[in-house]
Amino acid sequence: MALHRGAMHPLICISISCFLPLALMRNVDSPLDCVPRRYVPYHSDNGHLFREEAVSNYTVMLLREDVNLLLLGAREVVYALDLDDISKKRASVKWEVTQQQKDDCKIKVRDPETQCKNFIKILHRIEDDMMYVCGTNAFDPECDYMSYKNGELTLAQAGEDGKGKCPFNPFQRHASLMVDDNLYSATSINFLGSELVLMRSSPPIRTEIKTSWLNEPNFVSLVQMPESDQGNDDKVYLFFSETAVEYDCYKKPVVVSRVARVCKNDLGGTRTLQRKWTSFLKARLECPVPGSQLPNIIQNTYLWCDPQKHWKECVFYAIFIPQSDTSEVSAVCAYSVSDVNRVFAEGQFKTLVRVETSYIWVAYSGDVPDPRPGSCQTESMDLPDQTLLFIKDRPLMDDVIQPIGEKTLLERRGAAFTSIVVNQVQATDGRIYHVMFIGTADGTLLKAVNYDGEMFIIEQVQLFQSPEVIKVLQFSNVTGQLYAGSDYGVVQVPLATCKRSLSCMDCILARDPYCGWDSEAGSCVALSSTQRRLIQSVREGDASLCPTTDSVHVVNKSFLAGGSVKLPCPSMSNLATTDWEQDGHRVAPSLRHQLLKDGLLILNATDSDAGLYRCLSAERSKADKYTATVAQYQLSVKGEPRIPQAQRKGPSVVGLQVAIGLLTVSLVALLAWNFYNGHLPLPWNCSRKMGGKSYESNTQEDPGPL
Structure with a gap:
């Protein structure tokens, strides 16, 4: 054998x-370049931002919807922020390490300036509205109890040992979960980070230190799954x-x-696997x-x-x-x-x-x-x-x-995906859709839905002004808001971003299950914000459901001949193509007519460039291809034609020189012909003829003495 x-x-x-x-x-x-329908660049109006100078690592969140708070753990501080507007700080409490702890830490680590701090890593709600919080505490993990009363956050200063609950190294991945006031944690139990376990705090139980159980693991998350009514099969x-x-x-x-x-009711073995998971x-x-x-x-x-x-x-x-x-x-x-x-x-x-x-x-x-x-x-x-x-x-x-x-x-x-949350929403067709919000390593947020096997990315939003890794995402169904944490700060954005669609066609083609077109109000609104019947087609993107709208307002623009003019037409969708028409005829791209991403640029404009211009946006969905006029301009010449300055080099200079040469030769030939035929006197004979006539006249008048 x-x-x-x-x-x-x-x-x-x-x-x-x-x-x-x-x-x-x-x-x-499978397509690897699934293009978001809309890119939304960073803007302060995208959402609320919270951060404080000299504070970093805003990466631990706890929603307390019962008191309308977002509890936020950062480096050496815990914040209580207004859940509706996180830029409003309700309270905060510092949890800093002592100088002695810093000195002890410097012996253990390579980078004492960044590692010998207290990074908050665990934040859970427990009974009696208390909270359980743990920090790395300068490579000596410690846990405490925290309360929020009368608008203040207070630490009990219990000083519980955090080994096996919280990581020593603030940059080592870990996971934690609170179940019935019992902490489950996946982390290291030594400061070297070499002994990693899955542990429950009470009664204490953990994994074996064997490579067959855990072999250099990177922990991601812990999830409870209630799989029975009595709790004896929960995992x-x-x-x-x-x-x-x-x-x-x-x-x-x-x-x-x-x-x-692991089983929730696991207490370990009697002889074999004592205080170990069975x-x-x-x-x-x-x-x-x-x-x-x-x-x-x-x-x-x-x-x-x-x-x-x-x-x-x-x-x-x-x-x-x-x-x-x-x-x-x-x-x-x-x-x-x-x-x-x-x-x-x-x-x-x-x-x-x-x-x-x-x-x-x-x-x-x-x-x-x-x-x-x-x-x-x-x-x-x-x-x-x-x-x-x-x-x-x-x-x-x-x-x-x-x-x-x-x-x-x-x-x-x-950019690499870093975090994900999923929210369910019921659309006007009565079906439930799962909307995925995905954070990336460059600070963008993807909003995507799977429609009958077709993955559709509604939008990609830049949450931070400079690229920041999004390390944590949470959302609240109570506020309808999403919260994204990074080392730099925390951003709050709405789940529904309907106002970004300015027309019915744009609203329908966005295929956002949160949004629909309100024909009465003439705007794209959230389904949760109104009781009126809204137009929506998330699976097909059927924009033919939209009512007939008035034509786009014509904007008058004028230009100087020989100059340049730009006609703006920003695209509302990355999936759309843009075409231009002049007096009903398609404008072909050329050196003088440049079709830009956000408009049409006409160089060295002439009288022939005057007319009615239309910007047409065409976008295909599963239902059909839809075309709409996005912008209209009446272009006309203003003032007298401007004589362009001669170039120093180029074909126009050569042509001008040839014309001047021919003109000069023609003028000389004409003068020579007139001189030859006596129509014009030669310039050097003018004085002689004038002198002779005077002389003859004088002799005739004075015949001399008799």
Whole structure:
């Protein structure tokens, strides 16, 4: 048997190296350059900004909709901001490290100026309207209790040990979750950051320090999933990436994306796995992006559940980025919770076997003990050693979790995706749509919807004046606002941005489920803001539903002959094409007529350029192609024609010189002809003729003496 497996070892490596990339390249027809319909550049009117000088890392948020507050954790301070307008600070409390803590920290770290501070990393609500807050505390994590009363934030100064709850290093990824006033955390338990665990605070329980459990992980998020009415089958899911132990035949370490699961009622084992998880299982997540030679790496997740449906209908949304420098494609994949649960409940396990002089991970084909490892129905203290030993050595599933439809929802080349939240909205057609808000590494926010398999990006908004990585996103259904945090500051923007559409066609072609055209008001408005019937067509973009509108107002413009004139026509959509007409005839681009992105530029204008100009915008949706007049201008000449100054060089100078030469030759010839025929006296004979006549006259008058 060992010889047989030894012969198979290179075949396993070949299958991994060949078929893994092929599996990741299946979706070869997916567009990589999904263009947002509208780009919205940075402007202070885009949303409210909060930041304070000398403060950074605004990356921990807690919504307190009960008191209309956004609790915001930053470096050495916690803020309470007005949820309706975060630029209004209600309260704040500082949590700074002492000089002694700074001195102790300098011995441990490489960069004391940036690391020896107290970075707030955990902020959760607990019972009695209190809040639990933890900070890195100059590489000595500490936790405390915080309250908000009478308009003030107050720390209890409890001084709880934060090891295993909060990271030591402020720049090491971690995750945390509060469930029934019990903290679940995924972080390091030593200041070197080398021992990383998934831990629950009470009763204390954590993962084994084994590479088969966690191998150099980067933690992403923790999510609770209530899967039973009694709570005995509730689970907590951990999303992370790690160095894969199963792909050890690659020359370089391969990083893969994972989801792990533990039971909420897990208390650890009696003898085996004491104070360790007895239910910890993990599986690989696949998000197939065309052209990717290595698995893509998970960055952020969001759990969406319809409260009216069963928990199995819930969906995990996740964003991925490439681990190779040769690709710039980020992606969004969605996973059914029932599919994830099925892999853990019914899938095969992997096991480590010896092959010649090494070990490899293969699918386990033996008997699985009963109760099944990872099951939450049996009390962990009652589990037999056979089940506990099995899960201790084999926490990895052989089955790979595929996304819904086995393909991505969205792929896009450019700035890496960093964060995602998903909001549901009911459109006028009665259907529920999931709107994805995606933060990027250059400070832009994408707003996208999947319509029957077609991914449509409604807009891309620049939230910060200079590129800033968006590290956290949250939204409030109460205020209808979205909150984006970065190291620089926090921005608040509305979920519905209907006012950016100025016409009915623009409003309909935006295909924004939040918005519709109000014919009575003549404006694009949010569905939630009115009871009137609105025009909307999100799946098709049928702009023929729009009422007939009056023609666009004609603007009079005049120009000086020989000068230049620009006719503005800003495009409202990146999906539209623009054409110009002059007196009903198409204006073809030329050296004198330049079709710009935001208008028409006419150079060296002449009388022939006068007339009625129309800017036509054409945009195709799933329903049809629609054309509308965006702007109209009546162009006319003003004043006398201006004589252009002669150029110093060029064809016009040569022509002028030739004309002057011909004119000179003609004039000389004409003068010579007149001189020859005596029509004009020669210039040198003028004085002689005049003198002779005088002389003859004098002699005739004076004949002399007789």
